[in-house]
Amino acid sequence: MKRIISIILAVVMTAMCLVCFSGCGKSYVGEVNVYNWGEYIANGEDGLMDVIDEFEKSTNIKVNYTTYETNEQLYNMLKNSNASYDVIIPSDYMISKLIKEDMLLELNYDNIPNYQNIMERFKHLACDPESKYTVAYSWGVTAMVYDKTKLDKKPTSWEALWDKNLSGDILMFNNSRDAMAIAMQLCGIDPSNCTKEDIDIAAKKLSEQKPLLKMYVMDQVFNQMEKSQAAISPYYAGDVMVMMENNEDLDYAMPVDGANLFYDAMCIPKCSKNKENAEKFINFMQEPKIAAANFEYLLYATPNQKTFDEYLDDDIKNNELIFPSEEYLDKCYVFSDIPDDVYSHMQEQFVNIQAK
Amino acid sequence: MKSRKPSIPYIIWMVIFTMIPIVMIGFTAFTDSQGNFSLEAFSKAFFYTDVFIHSLWIALLSTAICLLLAYPLAYLITRMKKSSQNTVIMLLMIPMWMNFLLRIYAWVTLLQDNGPIDLALSLLGIHGTYIGNSAAVVLGMVYEYLPFMVLPIYTVMSKIDYSLIEAAQDLGSNNLAVFGKVVAPLSVPGIISGVTMVFVPSASTFLVAQYLGGTDDIMIGDVIDKIFWTDQNTGSAISLILMVFIFVFLIIMNLFGDEEAIA
Amino acid sequence: MKKKTGICSKIYIALMMFFLYVPIAVLIFFSFNEGKTTVWKGFSLKWYEELFKDDNIMNALGNTLIIAILASLFATILGTAAAIGINNFKGKKRLVIQNVSNIPIISPDIVLGVSLMLLFTAVGVMFNFEMGFITVLLSHICFCVPFVVLNVMPRIKRMDQSVYDAALDLGCNQWQAFTKVVIHELMPGIFSGLLMSFTYSLDDFIITYFTRGTKFQNLSIEIYSMTHRRISPKINALSALLFLAVLIIMIAINLHDRHDEKQSLQKT
Numbered sequence: 001m002k003r004i005i006s007i008i009l010a011v012v013m014t015a016m017c018l019v020c021f022s023g024c025g026k027s028y029v030g031e032v033n034v035y036n037w038g039e040y041i042a043n044g045e046d047g048l049m050d051v052i053d054e055f056e057k058s059t060n061i062k063v064n065y066t067t068y069e070t071n072e073q074l075y076n077m078l079k080n081s082n083a084s085y086d087v088i089i090p091s092d093y094m095i096s097k098l099i100k101e102d103m104l105l106e107l108n109y110d111n112i113p114n115y116q117n118i119m120e121r122f123k124h125l126a127c128d129p130e131s132k133y134t135v136a137y138s139w140g141v142t143a144m145v146y147d148k149t150k151l152d153k154k155p156t157s158w159e160a161l162w163d164k165n166l167s168g169d170i171l172m173f174n175n176s177r178d179a180m181a182i183a184m185q186l187c188g189i190d191p192s193n194c195t196k197e198d199i200d201i202a203a204k205k206l207s208e209q210k211p212l213l214k215m216y217v218m219d220q221v222f223n224q225m226e227k228s229q230a231a232i233s234p235y236y237a238g239d240v241m242v243m244m245e246n247n248e249d250l251d252y253a254m255p256v257d258g259a260n261l262f263y264d265a266m267c268i269p270k271c272s273k274n275k276e277n278a279e280k281f282i283n284f285m286q287e288p289k290i291a292a293a294n295f296e297y298l299l300y301a302t303p304n305q306k307t308f309d310e311y312l313d314d315d316i317k318n319n320e321l322i323f324p325s326e327e328y329l330d331k332c333y334v335f336s337d338i339p340d341d342v343y344s345h346m347q348e349q350f351v352n353i354q355a356k
Numbered sequence: 357m358k359s360r361k362p363s364i365p366y367i368i369w370m371v372i373f374t375m376i377p378i379v380m381i382g383f384t385a386f387t388d389s390q391g392n393f394s395l396e397a398f399s400k401a402f403f404y405t406d407v408f409i410h411s412l413w414i415a416l417l418s419t420a421i422c423l424l425l426a427y428p429l430a431y432l433i434t435r436m437k438k439s440s441q442n443t444v445i446m447l448l449m450i451p452m453w454m455n456f457l458l459r460i461y462a463w464v465t466l467l468q469d470n471g472p473i474d475l476a477l478s479l480l481g482i483h484g485t486y487i488g489n490s491a492a493v494v495l496g497m498v499y500e501y502l503p504f505m506v507l508p509i510y511t512v513m514s515k516i517d518y519s520l521i522e523a524a525q526d527l528g529s530n531n532l533a534v535f536g537k538v539v540a541p542l543s544v545p546g547i548i549s550g551v552t553m554v555f556v557p558s559a560s561t562f563l564v565a566q567y568l569g570g571t572d573d574i575m576i577g578d579v580i581d582k583i584f585w586t587d588q589n590t591g592s593a594i595s596l597i598l599m600v601f602i603f604v605f606l607i608i609m610n611l612f613g614d615e616e617a618i619a
Numbered sequence: 620m621k622k623k624t625g626i627c628s629k630i631y632i633a634l635m636m637f638f639l640y641v642p643i644a645v646l647i648f649f650s651f652n653e654g655k656t657t658v659w660k661g662f663s664l665k666w667y668e669e670l671f672k673d674d675n676i677m678n679a680l681g682n683t684l685i686i687a688i689l690a691s692l693f694a695t696i697l698g699t700a701a702a703i704g705i706n707n708f709k710g711k712k713r714l715v716i717q718n719v720s721n722i723p724i725i726s727p728d729i730v731l732g733v734s735l736m737l738l739f740t741a742v743g744v745m746f747n748f749e750m751g752f753i754t755v756l757l758s759h760i761c762f763c764v765p766f767v768v769l770n771v772m773p774r775i776k777r778m779d780q781s782v783y784d785a786a787l788d789l790g791c792n793q794w795q796a797f798t799k800v801v802i803h804e805l806m807p808g809i810f811s812g813l814l815m816s817f818t819y820s821l822d823d824f825i826i827t828y829f830t831r832g833t834k835f836q837n838l839s840i841e842i843y844s845m846t847h848r849r850i851s852p853k854i855n856a857l858s859a860l861l862f863l864a865v866l867i868i869m870i871a872i873n874l875h876d877r878h879d880e881k882q883s884l885q886k887t
Binding site for chain 3: 364369373374378384425429442444448453455457462466472499556562577584591596
C-alpha cells in the first residue's frame with residue numbers, strides 16, 4: 001500500500017515540477033489581472049506570437065490570465081462577489097449595463113496612445129458614446145455558413161433558416177439573445193431594443209422553426225459544418241471563416257438587410273487595484289503588431305486601423321465577411337442593454353421553445 | 357477510541373459548509389432581488405416543469421441501463437483472481453480521470469454521421485442517425501456514470517462471505533439459485549448506493565444534452581446554469597425544487613433497502 | 620477457493636472495457652492530428668510541443684493537481700477522525716449526523732455549487748475576501764469528506780475493540796496504540812476514501828465552476844472556457860499524457876500485487 005502511494009506521489013510531483021518550470025524563476029515589478037473569453041488571444045500557436053508572454057517580457061508585469069464563458073457570468077462575478085479585476089473584455093450590451101450601474105472606471109487615454117489607431121467607427125461605440133470607458137478589442141457580424149453541395153444557391157436572407165426543403169439539416173444559435181434577434185429581424189422588430197411583446201412574437205417564429213432544426217448549437221457548429229453534417233447555420237463571421245478554411249464545400253452568406261454587429265471592448269472595472277498596469281496592457285493590445293497577431297489567431301475583425309493598413313493582406317482586407325462595407329455595417333444593429341425582467345423573459349421563452 | 361471528540365471538527369464543518377449553504381439557497385429562493393420575501397422565484401421555476409420531467413425521465417432511463425450493465429459486470433469481477441480484480445477496478449476508474457467534457461466530445465466524434473459507428477453499421481446495412489436525440493443523451497450519461505454504479509455493487513459483493521456460497525452449493529443449489537438466493541439479496545445496499553450515485557448526477561448535470569441531444573433535449577442543469585448568472589433567485593428556487601425531488605426519490609428507494617445504504 | 624471465469628463472462632468484461640475505452644482512444648488519436656479540428660490532416664506531434672509552451676494550461680494542470688492532493692488529504696484526515704467520533708454516537712443523534720454528512724453526496728453537484736457560491740459571496744462581501752484557490756479547496760473538501768466517512772465507517776464497525784485495549788496493555792500509550800493498531804486496521808478504508816476523493820476532485824467541473832471566483836482556473840474550467848470557440852487539441856495531448864501516467868502507475872501496482880501474491884504463496 002505504501003509503495004502504491006509513493007508511486008502516485010512521485011508521478012504527481014514530477015508533473016508539478018514540470019508545471020513549476022514553466023512559471024518560476026522570473027521576477028516582476030507588478031501584476032495585472034486579465035479576465036477574457038476563452039481562446040480569445042494569440043497564444044503562440046500556429047507560429048503566431050504569444051501575446052501575453054510578449055507583454056510580460058516587454059513590461060516586466062505579471063499577467064494573471066483567466067477566462068469566462070458568458071457576459072452574464074462576468075457580470076455576476078463583478079457584481080456579487082468581492083472579486084477584483086483589472087482588465088475585462090465584455091460585449092456591447094454588457095458594457096452599457098456596466099456603465100449604467102457605474103461599475104467601470106474612466107480610462108486615462110493619455111496612457112493609451114495607441115487609442116489613436118482605432119477606427120473611427122469603433123471610437124464612439126453606442127454603449128460608450130463619449131468614449132470614456134472603452135477601447136475596442138474585436139468586432140464582427142453574424143452571418144450564415146452553408147454547404148454548397150446541399151444548397152442550390154446562395155441564401156440572401158435569414159429566411160433560409162426556415163426553409164422547409166432543408167428540414168432536419170438546419171442549425172440554430174443555442175443562445176437566446178442571438179436566436180431571438182434573427183427571429184425579430186424577420187418579424188420586422190428592431191432586435192437592439194425589445195419589449196416582452198416583441199419577444200413573444202419572436203418566440204412564436206422560433207417555435208415554427210424548431211421542427212426543421214437538427215440541433216441548437218454553439219461551438220458544436222464547428223464540428224457540424226466542417227464535417228458536412230448539416231446544411232446551414234448562423235454564426236459569428238470570424239468563426240465562419242475558420243469553418244470555411246477547414247471544409248472547401250462551405251461558403252458564407254450575409255443577409256441583405258443586415259445582421260447583428262457585435263464588438264468586445266477592453267474596460268477597467270471599479271474594483272481594479274492596478275489601473276496603471278491595466279492601461280499599459282490595453283495599450284499594448286492595440287500595438288499594430290500585437291493586434292495583427294490577435295487578429296490572425298481569432299479571425300474576428302480588428303478595430304485597429306493601423307493594423308488593417310499595414311499588416312493585413314489585400315485578400316482579407318477585401319473580404320466582405322470579415323470587414324463588411326460601411327454601407328452594410330450601417331444596416332446592422334447593435335445590441336443594447338435590456339432590463340433584467342425583459343432579459344429573463346427572453347431566456348424563459350427560449351428554454352420553453354426547446355422544452356416543448 | 358470511545359471518545360466522540362474526533363468528530364467535533366467535522367460537525368462544525370458540516371454546520372458551516374452543509375447546513376448554512378442550504379439555508380442560504382432557501383433564503384435566496386424565497387426572496388426577490390431586493391431581498392424582500394417573495395414567491396415569485398417559485399412561480400417562475402414552475403415555468404420549467406416540462407424540463408424537470410424530461411430530466412428526471414432521462415436520469416431514470418440512464419440509471420436503469422447503468423444498473424443492467426453494471427450488475428453482471430460487478431458480479432463477474434468478484435469471480436476473478438484478486439489481483440485481476442484490482443486491475444479491472446482500476447481500468448474502470450481511469451476513464452474518469454480524463455476530463456468529462458472531452459469524453460463527451462469524443463462521443464460526438466464517434467456518433468456523428470459518417471463517423472466510425474455510422475460507417476461500421478452501414479457496412480452491416482444499417483443506416484441511421486445516432487446523434488441529436490435523447491438516446492444519445494442517455495448513452496452519454498451511461499458512459500459518464502457507469503463506474504459509479506459498478507464500484508459500490510462490486511464493493512458489497514466482494515464482501516459476501518464465500519462460505520455462504522459454498523454452503524448453498526453444498527446444499528444442492530445450482531449456480532442460478534446461488535445467485536438468486538444468496539448474492540442478489542446481499543447486494544441490495546450496493547445497488548441502492550449505485551443508483552443514488554448515478555441518478556443524482558444524471559438528473560442534474562449540464563452540457564451532456566447540449567452536445568449529444570437534439571432540439572428537445574434540454575436538461576434542468578442547463579437551465580440552472582443559464583438562469584443562475586442573471587437571476588439568482590429563480591436559479592436557487594429551481595435548485596431547491598430539484599433537491600427536494602431527488603430527496604423524495606431517494607427516500608422512496610430507501611424503503612426498499614436497509615440502513616446500510618447511503619442516506 | 621475456486622473462482623473461475625467462463626468464456627462468456629470474459630467476452631462481457633471485454634465488451635464493457637471496449638465501451639469505456641473507445642472514446643479515450645478517439646481522444647488520444649486526435650492528439651496526433653496535424654489540423655486543429657476532428658478532420659484528419661496527417662500525423663504530427665506539434666500539439667505536444669504547443670502544450671508545454673502553454674503557460675495557462677500548465678498552470679491549470681498545476682492547480683488541478685494541487686487542489687486534488689490537498690483536498691483528498693484534508694478530507695481523509697477530517698473524515699477518518701469524524702468516522703471514529705461518529706461511531707461513538709448512539710441512536711437518533713448518530714442517524715442525524717450521518718444523514719447530514721451524506722447531504723453533499725446525494726445533493727446534485729450543481730446545487731452544492733450554487734449553495735456554496737451563495738455562502739462564499741455573502742461571506743466575501745462581509746469580510747472583504749475574494750473567491751479563488753481557498754474557496755475551491757474548501758468546496759472540494761466538502762464533497763470529499765463524506766466519501767471518506769462512508770469508506771472508513773464499516774471498517775470501524777467491524778474492528779475489534781479489544782485489539783486497541785490489548786495494545787494499551789502491552790505498553791503502548793494511547794497515541795501509539797492509535798497509530799499502530801487503529802490506523803493500521805482502518806487503512807484499506809482510508810485508502811479507498813483517499814482514492815475516491817482524489818478521483819472526484821480531479822474530475823470535478825461543476826462545483827469548481829461556481830466557486831472559483833475570477834482568479835482561479837483549473838483544467839476543467841480552462842477546457843470549458845475553450846468551448847466559447849473550440850477545444851484545442853493541446854488538451855487531447857494532455858489527456859494522452861495523463862492517460863499514459865495513470866497506465867504506468869497501474870502496471871506498477873499490478874506487478875507489485877502479483878509479486879506479493881507469489882510471495883504469500885511461497886510462504887504457505
